[in-house]
Amino acid sequence: MVLVYIDHEDQQIKTSSLEAMSYGAAVAKLLGVSAEALVLGTTQASIKDLGKQGATKVHHIAVDSLNMLDVKVNSTVIAHAATQLNASVVLFAHNINGKALAPAVAIKLKAGFVSGASSLPEIENGFKVTKTVFSGKAFAKINIATPIKVIAINQNCYGLHPIENVAEVVAMQSNIPAPSIKVTEVEKVKGELPLTEANIVVSGGRGLKGPENWGILLDLAKELGAATACSRPVSDSDWRPHHEHVGQTGLQIAPNLYIAIGISGAIQHLAGVNRSKTIVVINKDPEAPFFKAADYGIVGDAFEVVPALTAAIKKSRQSE
Amino acid sequence: MKILVCISKTPDTTAKIAFTEGNTKLDENGIQWIINPYDEWYSLVRAIELKEKDPATTIHLVTVGNAEVEPIIRKALALGGDEAIRINVQSNDSFVVASQIAEVAKKGAYDLIFTGKETIDYNSASIGSMIAALLDLPFVSLANHFTIEGNTATIKREIEGGEETNEVILPVVVSCQKGMAEQRIPNMRGIMAARTKPLHVQEPIACNESTQVLDFELPPAKQGVKLVATDQMDELVRLLKEEAKVI
Numbered sequence: 353m354v355l356v357y358i359d360h361e362d363q364q365i366k367t368s369s370l371e372a373m374s375y376g377a378a379v380a381k382l383l384g385v386s387a388e389a390l391v392l393g394t395t396q397a398s399i400k401d402l403g404k405q406g407a408t409k410v411h412h413i414a415v416d417s418l419n420m421l422d423v424k425v426n427s428t429v430i431a432h433a434a435t436q437l438n439a440s441v442v443l444f445a446h447n448i449n450g451k452a453l454a455p456a457v458a459i460k461l462k463a464g465f466v467s468g469a470s471s472l473p474e475i476e477n478g479f480k481v482t483k484t485v486f487s488g489k490a491f492a493k494i495n496i497a498t499p500i501k502v503i504a505i506n507q508n509c510y511g512l513h514p515i516e517n518v519a520e521v522v523a524m525q526s527n528i529p530a531p532s533i534k535v536t537e538v539e540k541v542k543g544e545l546p547l548t549e550a551n552i553v554v555s556g557g558r559g560l561k562g563p564e565n566w567g568i569l570l571d572l573a574k575e576l577g578a579a580t581a582c583s584r585p586v587s588d589s590d591w592r593p594h595h596e597h598v599g600q601t602g603l604q605i606a607p608n609l610y611i612a613i614g615i616s617g618a619i620q621h622l623a624g625v626n627r628s629k630t631i632v633v634i635n636k637d638p639e640a641p642f643f644k645a646a647d648y649g650i651v652g653d654a655f656e657v658v659p660a661l662t663a664a665i666k667k668s669r670q671s672e
Numbered sequence: 673m674k675i676l677v678c679i680s681k682t683p684d685t686t687a688k689i690a691f692t693e694g695n696t697k698l699d700e701n702g703i704q705w706i707i708n709p710y711d712e713w714y715s716l717v718r719a720i721e722l723k724e725k726d727p728a729t730t731i732h733l734v735t736v737g738n739a740e741v742e743p744i745i746r747k748a749l750a751l752g753g754d755e756a757i758r759i760n761v762q763s764n765d766s767f768v769v770a771s772q773i774a775e776v777a778k779k780g781a782y783d784l785i786f787t788g789k790e791t792i793d794y795n796s797a798s799i800g801s802m803i804a805a806l807l808d809l810p811f812v813s814l815a816n817h818f819t820i821e822g823n824t825a826t827i828k829r830e831i832e833g834g835e836e837t838n839e840v841i842l843p844v845v846v847s848c849q850k851g852m853a854e855q856r857i858p859n860m861r862g863i864m865a866a867r868t869k870p871l872h873v874q875e876p877i878a879c880n881e882s883t884q885v886l887d888f889e890l891p892p893a894k895q896g897v898k899l900v901a902t903d904q905m906d907e908l909v910r911l912l913k914e915e916a917k918v919i
């Protein structure tokens with residue numbers, strides 16, 4: 353059986369987990385077994401809808417304290433559930449929670465572990481998974497040699513493949529170990545779309561000259577329902593918050609559309625964004641290296657191009 | 673207090689990645705090796721700051737690899753740290769690496785184990801979480817702020833769209849990222865001192881690899897950029913809608 357760990361927050365299942373479920377259903381089909389989901393904690397999200405991504409059953413350990421991430425506790429609970437359900441493959445989204453939990457679960461299950469998987473496994477002569485390495489500069493094919501496998505899959509590499517189906521929700525009991533950490537404060541930027549979950553990202557670099565000029569970028573992002581990002585010097589100079597920094601030493605993202613404004617396209621920046629499906633570059637320097645990594649390019653002054661692009665999108669929305 | 677800082681060797685961030693031997697090995701020609709930036713800038717420097725505040729602190733560095741990693745560990749010792757341990761085995765399997773470090777950690781009875789949030793070569797982000805699981809310790813990932821009071825650590829960590837504060841009783845394993853500390857440049861005194869700091873070489877414990885890297889591949893090259901004139905934004909919107917199908 354393929355078991356998919358499902359992450360939820362704010363009464364919603366995370367898109368990255370829906371994608372992991374969809375990937376899990378495909379892995380299960382390859383192996384000729386069932387795909388099932390594991391939900392920890394309480395949520396008002398309709399978890400039976402995981403059926404639409406291919407889950408036949410959703411195992412639910414509805415204990416409030418599991419809503420918090422305590423890696424020692426939650427990984428123990430997940431590993432117990434996987435053992436009890438006889439899972440041969442345990443899947444996670446390679447998001448913040450998945451990155452913390454999956455390696456610990458792998459240890460507890462004595463399972464081989466691959467994180468950042470970007471393709472379905474090949475199951476002839478082994479169990480081979482391709483993952484991104486060198487921060488997106490290359491891929492490696494890895495064979496997992498253990499009977500149980502734990503895999504964390506990259507966001508936006510497989511997509512959602514909805515079907516008509518409702519999963520059966522099964523309540524599951526578990527012994528919850530004593531907490532190992534205490535959460536004393538949670539601060540969230542309200543109403544902001546997390547970068548790693550966004551389909552469209554609008555990103556600004558030093559070419560925008562200063563934080564006071566970000567209005568044109570934010571207007572474009574708003575029109576597109578996009579999250580915002582920036583290059584490293586921009587966050588280093590505190591023009592934008594640190595959590596917006598993308599690149600080799602920041603976040604690695606893979607949205608459907610990445611719009612780079614006034615960013616030169618240094619190799620360290622590209623490493624964080626080159627898995628984006630479509631890249632649009634706006635830069636006044638025709639020699640900017642980013643154009644080599646772009647699908648669409650506009651050579652021009654961002655202060656003219658960006659408002660014009662926002663207006664064009666608005667216009668096309670109105671004529672729909 | 674005793675701190676163990678995990679150090680990994682990675683290619684420089686500007687390295688052009690290519691492969692040899694039928695795409696089974698990294699082409700090391702022209703590659704500059706560095707300390708994994710997260711290990712250097714954040715975990716090591718934060719450990720050094722903690723020692724500056726409390727001189728009774730001992731810092732040990734640990735690395736898993738063959739003799740080729742020694743220049744990197746000396747570089748780390750030039751920044752700070754009292755001594756280093758190299759476990760003499762080369763592996764790309766996170767389970768093997770984490771098991772070796774966990775063994776060192778067990779014997780050394782450390783209060784704090786720091787790793788970088790991930791390495792910039794294999795990007796597995798797995799070693800910290802695995803060490804914690806092997807030692808049955810609490811684990812906090814993606815820490816961007818760390819203070820200590822008696823035997824309690826207060827750690828801020830990144831969550832999606834924000835930040836969370838955790839309190840943990842030592843010992844704890846922490847993966848470190850931006851915000852923990854500021855990058856430092858080693859000074860001459862540090863570089864001289866590093867030459868004589870103890871570097872213990874230990875043989876690995878027996879441990880089977882659970883995964884093997886079979887081969888590598890470079891991403892497909894982009895088709896080439898389609899340029900759109902600045903007064904053609906309607907056309908760009910059309911392309912994004914109809915050709916790329918992304919808006």
Ligand SMILES: Cc1cc2nc3c(=O)[nH]c(=O)nc-3n(C[C@H](O)[C@H](O)[C@H](O)COP(=O)(O)OP(=O)(O)OC[C@H]3O[C@@H](n4cnc5c(N)ncnc54)[C@H](O)[C@@H]3O)c2cc1C
Nearest residue numbers: 557558559583584599600601614615616620621636637654
């Ligand atoms: C170890 C290491 C790690 C690093 N990690 C990262 C990382 O994770 N992420 C990252 O982003 N960087 C990283 N860097 C930095 C990276 O090398 C570049 O310096 C950085 O990405 C450049 O940022 P930028 O493109 O915003 O600025 P610049 O390189 O200064 O580029 C500004 C661009 O804006 C254009 N421009 C100027 N005015 C206009 C205008 N009016 N309209 C349109 N375009 C305009 C210019 O032509 C230029 O191309 C790292 C560097 C090192 C050494």
